[in-house]
Amino acid sequence: MIFDIQNSSAVPIYEQIVAQIIYGIASGTLDRGAMIPSVRELSVQLLVNPNTVARAYQELERRGVVVSRRGRGMEVADDGPAICRKQRKEILRERIRGVLREATLALPEDDLRKLVDEELARCNGKARDK
Amino acid sequence: MIFDIQNSSAVPIYEQIVAQIIYGIASGTLDRGAMIPSVRELSVQLLVNPNTVARAYQELERRGVVVSRRGRGMEVADDGPAICRKQRKEILRERIRGVLREATLALPEDDLRKLVDEELARCNGKARDK
Amino acid sequence: MIFDIQNSSAVPIYEQIVAQIIYGIASGTLDRGAMIPSVRELSVQLLVNPNTVARAYQELERRGVVVSRRGRGMEVADDGPAICRKQRKEILRERIRGVLREATLALPEDDLRKLVDEELARCNGKARDK
Amino acid sequence: MIFDIQNSSAVPIYEQIVAQIIYGIASGTLDRGAMIPSVRELSVQLLVNPNTVARAYQELERRGVVVSRRGRGMEVADDGPAICRKQRKEILRERIRGVLREATLALPEDDLRKLVDEELARCNGKARDK
DNA sequence: GTGGTCTAGACCACC
DNA sequence: GTGGTCTAGACCACG
Numbered sequence: 001m002i003f004d005i006q007n008s009s010a011v012p013i014y015e016q017i018v019a020q021i022i023y024g025i026a027s028g029t030l031d032r033g034a035m036i037p038s039v040r041e042l043s044v045q046l047l048v049n050p051n052t053v054a055r056a057y058q059e060l061e062r063r064g065v066v067v068s069r070r071g072r073g074m075e076v077a078d079d080g081p082a083i084c085r086k087q088r089k090e091i092l093r094e095r096i097r098g099v100l101r102e103a104t105l106a107l108p109e110d111d112l113r114k115l116v117d118e119e120l121a122r123c124n125g126k127a128r129d130k
Numbered sequence: 131m132i133f134d135i136q137n138s139s140a141v142p143i144y145e146q147i148v149a150q151i152i153y154g155i156a157s158g159t160l161d162r163g164a165m166i167p168s169v170r171e172l173s174v175q176l177l178v179n180p181n182t183v184a185r186a187y188q189e190l191e192r193r194g195v196v197v198s199r200r201g202r203g204m205e206v207a208d209d210g211p212a213i214c215r216k217q218r219k220e221i222l223r224e225r226i227r228g229v230l231r232e233a234t235l236a237l238p239e240d241d242l243r244k245l246v247d248e249e250l251a252r253c254n255g256k257a258r259d260k
Numbered sequence: 261m262i263f264d265i266q267n268s269s270a271v272p273i274y275e276q277i278v279a280q281i282i283y284g285i286a287s288g289t290l291d292r293g294a295m296i297p298s299v300r301e302l303s304v305q306l307l308v309n310p311n312t313v314a315r316a317y318q319e320l321e322r323r324g325v326v327v328s329r330r331g332r333g334m335e336v337a338d339d340g341p342a343i344c345r346k347q348r349k350e351i352l353r354e355r356i357r358g359v360l361r362e363a364t365l366a367l368p369e370d371d372l373r374k375l376v377d378e379e380l381a382r383c384n385g386k387a388r389d390k
Numbered sequence: 391m392i393f394d395i396q397n398s399s400a401v402p403i404y405e406q407i408v409a410q411i412i413y414g415i416a417s418g419t420l421d422r423g424a425m426i427p428s429v430r431e432l433s434v435q436l437l438v439n440p441n442t443v444a445r446a447y448q449e450l451e452r453r454g455v456v457v458s459r460r461g462r463g464m465e466v467a468d469d470g471p472a473i474c475r476k477q478r479k480e481i482l483r484e485r486i487r488g489v490l491r492e493a494t495l496a497l498p499e500d501d502l503r504k505l506v507d508e509e510l511a512r513c514n515g516k517a518r519d520k
Numbered sequence: 521g522t523g524g525t526c527t528a529g530a531c532c533a534c535c
Numbered sequence: 536g537t538g539g540t541c542t543a544g545a546c547c548a549c550g
Contacts, residue, residue, distance in 0.1 A: 121204035365394055
């Protein structure tokens with residue numbers, strides 16, 4: 001599973017983890033019943049404190065996305081994929097809307113459109129490199 | 131001048147104010163030599179603590195966008211408009227890039243494109259209403 | 261507001277704090293709009309780490325019982341009292357049920373009744389002392 | 391012998407097992423010299439990890455309630471019934487006291503009494519069904 | 521090995 | 536001053 005944590009972002013790291021695990025489940029990379037990475041494992045992979053990961057996992061459990069199996073780890077809940085597919089779109093729509101909302105104040109429609117297109121193209125280029 | 135402050139955003143309020151004043155100057159709503167709203171006035175308008183506004187103004191002064199006129203207030207610096215036009219694009223590009231970066235992880239190119247188009251259309255619709 | 265934290269209890273401290281603040285709001289000691297004790301203040305009063313209090317507050321916010329006022333503190337939400345009255349009974353019923361459930365396995369009805377009565381009398385005696 | 395394990399309880403599973411075996415011995419369901427269920431057997435019956443059962447048994451042995459018979463299993467010690475009768479009341483009194491202690495903070499005496507009575511009635515109804 | 525809880529102490533944004 | 540986030544490291548319960 002691929003993560004991309006922006007340490008400098010205003011979005012807290014634990015929220016980024018929450019979102020990206022939701023993406024992973026929504027896209028089927030992690031399916032129902034699968035174990036998600038252990039707190040310690042992921043904290044090493046992301047170079048992040050274990051507590052930060054644990055906080056993200058706690059939030060995922062609260063949302064019904066994963067369930068904790070005592071002594072074994074966390075597993076994608078039965079309803080996990082369905083919940084995640086719904087939440088994925090909500091999260092992204094929310095974030096995109098937040099940025100565009102401000103951008104609309106700042107730029108005429110055409111300029112904004114152009115800027116967005118440039119960045120979309122750039123991202124897709126990068127994504128293909130992986 | 132129009133502001134749109136998101137109290138719940140992860141972006142600090144004072145940064146939102148900084149950005150939106152830069153947008154106002156970049157778009158010519160506030161031109162060189164114009165007085166920007168007083169700290170008190172703006173804090174009332176935005177329902178925000180005066181210190182938060184003051185901090186934003188301090189940052190704007192640091193960037194050379196406005197200059198303080200003792201006893202009168204703050205006015206747009208001579209180079210303000212030029213600086214702001216440059217910064218506007220940087221800020222927006224930065225924010226758009228940040229969102230798309232994560233979104234690219236989450237959604238296939240086409241779905242993302244569609245989502246962005248929907249939200250662009252929605253924003254422009256709203257913007258026209260004003 | 262009175263707290264009674266059992267450090268040795270199997271119930272986590274932060275849950276005890278959550279429950280007891282809910283009791284305080286349910287009983288009207290803290291009414292809508294009132295500020296609850298600051299994280300630091302309460303952590304000193306309870307001899308508990310500030311993070312533990314913060315975690316309790318976070319949970320209260322999630323339940324819609326309090327809202328965070330940036331830089332000022334946490335305030336009882338408009339719906340707080342209503343939510344708390346509902347949750348108070350649920351929490352207590354849940355805990356009482358848990359204990360009696362096991363006790364019923366262990367003791368004949370009459371003995372259990374007697375034991376409960378003794379402890380009820382004892383508690384009420386103590387409560388009156390305060 | 392009847393068990394009632396609450397997986398979601400804050401009380402560790404192994405402690406629940408310890409307590410409930412003590413109840414069984416105290417009530418004479420398991421008398422001196424009787425073999426208690428094997429670790430495997432009980433772990434299957436309770437849907438619990440064998441290590442958890444083993445740990446409970448270890449604790450029971452520590453308390454002198456059972457003794458290990460090499461190659462045969464564990465049997466109720468000679469002093470088992472006496473010890474258990476004493477501990478049963480202590481455990482229950484302790485748990486009941488813990489719950490009532492907090493409940494006294496939360497509810498006026500009469501409401502609490504009523505709530506306890508409701509739950510006692512409910513438990514006894516259920517117990518009679520078995 | 522797993523997650524859950526707690527402590528201690530840091531820095532930041534905001535009032 | 537406030538809460539929010541993060542790090543570091545400890546102990547516990549469970550498998």
